[in-house]
Each structure stands twice: as C-alpha cells, then as structure tokens.
Amino acid sequence: MQEIERKFLVTSEDFKNEAFKQARIVQGFLNSNPERIVRIRIHGEQGFITVKGKPNATGVSRFEWERQISLAEAEELLKLCEPGTIDKNRFEVRNGDHIFEIDEFLGENEGLIVAEIELKSEDEAFLKPTWLGREVTGEVKYYNSNLSKNPFQKWQ
C-alpha cells in the first residue's frame, strides 16, 4: 500500500488537551536504510512488523506494509534490532476529517515533538492547529530511522 503523509514540528503542548488517545511506543529497526526500512514496534500492548520503501521525490509518499504480531514476538525481534531504540508517547488528535498522530519523544530524543497527518493525496487540504509548526516532511534527520542512530539531543 502507498502511504501519503506530511510531518510537522509541534510548537506547544496544547495538543495534549485535545488528544482522544495516548499510548507508549517502543520501536527498533531491523534495517534503518530508508530504501527498505524494517521496523519492529510495540504500541501499547500490541506488536507490529512494518516494511517501508523509499520515499518519493517530495518525501510525502512511500510504500508501506504492516502486520500485527504478538507482544512476545515483538519483544524477541526487538532484541535483534540495530542499536538505538526509539521511545515515545503517541497522542492522537482529531482535526476535521483527519487525525494527527503526535509523537513526544523520550530518552535521547526528548525535547522533540512531531505531528504527522495521513492524506488521501499529496495536495489534500487540512486544517492547521495553532500548535502546528514548521513542516519537516522528507527531512531525513526527522525520520525515526535516523533518530535511532543520531538522536535529537546530540544535534548541533
């Protein structure tokens, strides 16, 4: 399946009052190469394996395949992942017909908050909440696969 997503920095924590869902995410990478990402994720009590292809030229669209796996399987597979686990709180906020997924990073990426919105087409319009900052779609340094190796707190 092709996934179309735009990503933004978040400038305040006001989104937390609007969230209808919150869960902890821990994830690692069996491959962090952006041409063939293989991600193992524990989201709350659920496990997932996800494969992502290379983003297109604008960085908005990429192939994504995902399967749910058991929590025990995800825990075993996380042990095999490259060094550098991503740990974050995931908030979900309704925004008109869309949902923002907002990641408040923890650990070595603490201080970084990023919002993603999934769209049906690259140019689909959506409402911009007051807490939405600069767009970072396609900026490799904000990829989770990069944050696992080059965490936010080591930038600059």
Next chain:
Amino acid sequence: MQEIERKFLVTSEDFKNEAFKQARIVQGFLNSNPERIVRIRIHGEQGFITVKGKPNATGVSRFEWERQISLAEAEELLKLCEPGTIDKNRFEVRNGDHIFEIDEFLGENEGLIVAEIELKSEDEAFLKPTWLGREVTGEVKYYNSNLSKNPFQKWQ
C-alpha cells in the same frame, strides 16, 4: 524460536530420485546482514517473511521467526529487496526420522547444490546418504544472504 541446522555440499544428483517434494524458491533480502537477516521468499505459490538472528559460535544454531504472507505481498516486498535475487529448486528427501532440504541453485549460483538438515540438538546423529559431501555449516560464503551478493559463479 531457535533453529538448529547443519549444511553440506551435495556431490551427485542421485538425491533427485529420492525426493518426495519439489518446488521453486525465489527470495530476496530486506537485510542481508547475518546479525539480523530479513528474508522475503516465494516458495511455490506461498509467500513468507523470515527474520534470522546471529548464528552461534559453531554456526549451527540461530533464532528464526517466520510468518506466511500472501503471494501478492511477497511480490511487492521482493521489489524492495537488496539487489541480488536467489533462485533455486528445493527438493525434500526423507532420511530416517529427518528430512533433507536440498537446494539446487539457478542463475548466477548455478552449479551449487547444498543440503540442510534440521536437528533437535547440535550433536543429534543422522544417517549420511551417499550423495552427501563436505560439511559447510557456518561457512559464511554459503549463506544465501552472501550468495545474493557474491554468487557462486563469481567465486575464485
């Protein structure tokens, strides 16, 4: 799950008369690093995604996780794999309580025939058929993940 396997070269094609099953295998790697292999395989009409951990010191035992996926999914995921697809005929031969899986490689690995036997423990005894040659368990150059990058016909 921990998988215990020994691997041998095959010195004649006599095994073909003993095979009770034969199918074509096409496979690629989303990661060919032996510490965290991610393999996409089409075996006959079935698709699989497999993750393998680092082999132990003897090369006999390693963690393996596998899930069946649809043929369509496997075909999509194969497109994302690293360059170097493995193409082979897989024969299965009964050998006492065990089964030998014998791979006759095609394409750039043509000329190489390898037999694998899965065991319950590293020192479990098994019968040695007349066509069974030198043991190559743990020899990295015979890993499929290596054959995809450094094929048999280019050796020497």
